[in-house]
Amino acid sequence: MKPEELRKAFLDFFEKKGHEIVASSSLIPADPTSLFTSAGMQQFVPYLSGKVKPSYKRACSIQKCFRTGDLDEVGNAWHHTFFEMLGNWSFGDYFKEGAIDFALEFLTKDLKIPKEKLWVSVFKGEKEIPKDAKSIKVWQSRGIKREKISEFGMSENFWGPVGREGPCGPCSEVFYDLTGKPCEKGPPTISGGGCRPNCECDRFVEIWNLVFMEYNKDEKGRFEKLPEKNVDTGIGFERLLAVLQGKNSDYETDLFFPIIRGIQNQCSKKYEKNKREFRILADHLRGAAFLISEGVLPSNVEQGYVLRRILRRSIRYAKILDLPKNWYVEPAKRISEIYGDEYPEVRTKQENIITGIQREQEKFGKALERGLRQFEKLLEVKRVKIITGKEVFDLYQNYGFPLELTEELAKEKGFKVDKVGFKTELKTHKEISRAGAPKKFGGIGIEQVESKEEREKAKRLHTATHLLQAALREILGKHVKQMGSDITPERLRFDFSHPEKLTPEEIKKVENLVNEKIREDLIVKKEEMSFKEVLKSDVLAFFKEKYPEKVTVYSIVERSGKVFSKEVCGGPHVERTSTLGIFKIVKESPCGTGVRRIRAILK
Numbered sequence: 033m034k035p036e037e038l039r040k041a042f043l044d045f046f047e048k049k050g051h052e053i054v055a056s057s058s059l060i061p062a063d064p065t066s067l068f069t070s071a072g073m074q075q076f077v078p079y080l081s082g083k084v085k086p087s088y089k090r091a092c093s094i095q096k097c098f099r100t101g102d103l104d105e106v107g108n109a110w111h112h113t114f115f116e117m118l119g120n121w122s123f124g125d126y127f128k129e130g131a132i133d134f135a136l137e138f139l140t141k142d143l144k145i146p147k148e149k150l151w152v153s154v155f156k157g158e159k160e161i162p163k164d165a166k167s168i169k170v171w172q173s174r175g176i177k178r179e180k181i182s183e184f185g186m187s188e189n190f191w192g193p194v195g196r197e198g199p200c201g202p203c204s205e206v207f208y209d210l211t212g213k214p215c216e217k218g219p220p221t222i223s224g225g226g227c228r229p230n231c232e233c234d235r236f237v238e239i240w241n242l243v244f245m246e247y248n249k250d251e252k253g254r255f256e257k258l259p260e261k262n263v264d265t266g267i268g269f270e271r272l273l274a275v276l277q278g279k280n281s282d283y284e285t286d287l288f289f290p291i292i293r294g295i296q297n298q299c300s301k302k303y304e305k306n307k308r309e310f311r312i313l314a315d316h317l318r319g320a321a322f323l324i325s326e327g328v329l330p331s332n333v334e335q336g337y338v339l340r341r342i343l344r345r346s347i348r349y350a351k352i353l354d355l356p357k358n359w360y361v362e363p364a365k366r367i368s369e370i371y372g373d374e375y376p377e378v379r380t381k382q383e384n385i386i387t388g389i390q391r392e393q394e395k396f397g398k399a400l401e402r403g404l405r406q407f408e409k410l411l412e413v414k415r416v417k418i419i420t421g422k423e424v425f426d427l428y429q430n431y432g433f434p435l436e437l438t439e440e441l442a443k444e445k446g447f448k449v450d451k452v453g454f455k456t457e458l459k460t461h462k463e464i465s466r467a468g469a470p471k472k473f474g475g476i477g478i479e480q481v482e483s484k485e486e487r488e489k490a491k492r493l494h495t496a497t498h499l500l501q502a503a504l505r506e507i508l509g510k511h512v513k514q515m516g517s518d519i520t521p522e523r524l525r526f527d528f529s530h531p532e533k534l535t536p537e538e539i540k541k542v543e544n545l546v547n548e549k550i551r552e553d554l555i556v557k558k559e560e561m562s563f564k565e566v567l568k569s570d571v572l573a574f575f576k577e578k579y580p581e582k583v584t585v586y587s588i589v590e591r592s593g594k595v596f597s598k599e600v601c602g603g604p605h606v607e608r609t610s611t612l613g614i615f616k617i618v619k620e621s622p623c624g625t626g627v628r629r630i631r632a633i634l635k
Contacts, residue, residue, distance in 0.1 A: 046092035072119035109281035113319035116269035124260035155202030156183035294363035327511030329626035403431030421453015502597035553610035
């Protein structure tokens with residue numbers, strides 16, 4: 033079965049069963065407390081928690097996901113950063129029996145997987161949550177033998193919540209038996225003998241997780257019953273495709289092997305003898321392609337840091353395989369061919385993807401060679417197998433080595449890394465950098481300026497900063513985010529995420545839009561909101577900061593009622609934009625990779 037055939041079969045099956053087909057949400061979630069969309073259920077959290085009533089009782093989707101928790105395992109048969117998740121949901125409709133019936137029908141009847149190849153796991157009961165005896169009974173009544181039903185605790189068979197609190201519940205996982213051969217050291221099954229799911233051998237692969245969401249975990253860690261029982265399921269698309277194509281690894285399916293061939297064509301080394309290196313490159317390039325297609329750029333913060341981390345990891349493995357300078361071009365084009373029909377943004381943004389990888393390679397390539405030489409020198413003089421915090425920081429500062437890259441290099445050589453010492457060095461460096469900086473006024477502290485005239489100038493510039501960010505997002509795109517700001521009574525400085533130098537035309541458009549909003553004499557509205565409300569809304573906030581429960585939000589509203597700018601900010605600001613004067617950008621310059629800086633004044 034081809035990838036597109038499996039996607040269609042899944043959606044067709046659940047649509048016939050009365051499920052609403054819901055489009056994949058972005059990899060960048062609306063909730064800024066999560067870096068990425070890591071599960072299909074994230075867009076349905078309000079429904080699953082009972083806070084919002086959906087217009088449908090059943091839903092299904094194919095969701096783009098990105099996870100970094102298993103980064104060290106990428107390169108084995110089944111783990112990835114980017115992946116697709118097939119899922120079906122019930123909101124107060126069917127529950128355990130229905131979910132199990134749908135899963136078995138789709139797998140055994142539509143996909144023709146023999147029932148005898150399926151094993152399952154259930155929740156054995158832990159803490160105040162009882163054993164899931166109901167699922168055991170249902171699976172048995174549907175023809176799954178008791179010896180093929182294993183019981184596990186919270187760590188294996190209880191899912192959620194996504195954050196510290198939220199909907200969650202026991203789960204029942206479906207496994208495919210790849211070999212039918214028990215390993216010698218595996219734990220016994222119920223009937224005694226052989227291994228079972230979650231054994232460390234390569235016999236079983238998990239293909240479907242059925243989560244029975246009947247609890248809500250509160251901020252104190254207590255579990256309470258949800259008003260309605262819901263179902264949240266997830267299939268690893270790549271894993272199920274591997275099973276259907278008779279492969280022992282996701283990396284040998286139609287989704288990956290063309291990418292691997294595109295890498296292998298450029299070097300003398302072969303996949304069979306270098307599987308881990310080829311798989312890491314294929315995975316990380318695919319993940320990078322999807323992140324860049326959604327406007328993420330390599331940087332030192334948030335999603336950009338993760339992208340930089342996987343790209344720099346890729347560049348290192350490309351060096352190990354002795355690949356040519358532009359090694360990423362051919363596999364990037366193959367990613368576009370594989371995914372362009374299903375996810376058009378990967379095709380339309382192909383040049384951006386290649387350019388983004390190229391720039392990071394140019395930035396990091398030479399530093400990598402020098403840094404690796406320095407790393408080897410460090411190891412030569414070591415009497416104990418620990419790399420100090422200062423040594424890790426020097427590699428970070430002088431050669432651009434992320435902490436995780438140094439950890440990986442150290443692990444390969446049998447060394448440990450002083451992570452606490454590194455963080456101390458980094459903190460000290462930031463404090464030194466801030467010392468002696470010119471006096472600045474941000475969202476707080478303007479009232480402390482001695483001169484009333486200076487305070488008024490700073491208020492005007494602070495308000496202009498809000499107009500500037502809104503204008504940049506409208507002209508350049510929604511990827512623009514504040515990365516820092518600095519206000520004196522004479523000028524403002526605004527740092528923002530953007531990959532390229534602004535053209536004179538773009539600068540003029542931004543400047544004109546800000547001045548247009550100033551001339552329109554718009555009202556600047558102040559209101560208080562809970563920070564939880566902010567997280568659920570489209571209000572902009574500088575999320576590296578720590579906010580109190582109640583925050584102040586400033587909105588600049590057009591005469592039509594449309595909100596031009598809405599941000600969390602300590603203020604103060606002017607009451608009407610007409611008091612600002614004329615906005616003029618005096619300089620636009622780089623401020624780190626993927627970050628630009630604008631200096632502007634008010635006349």
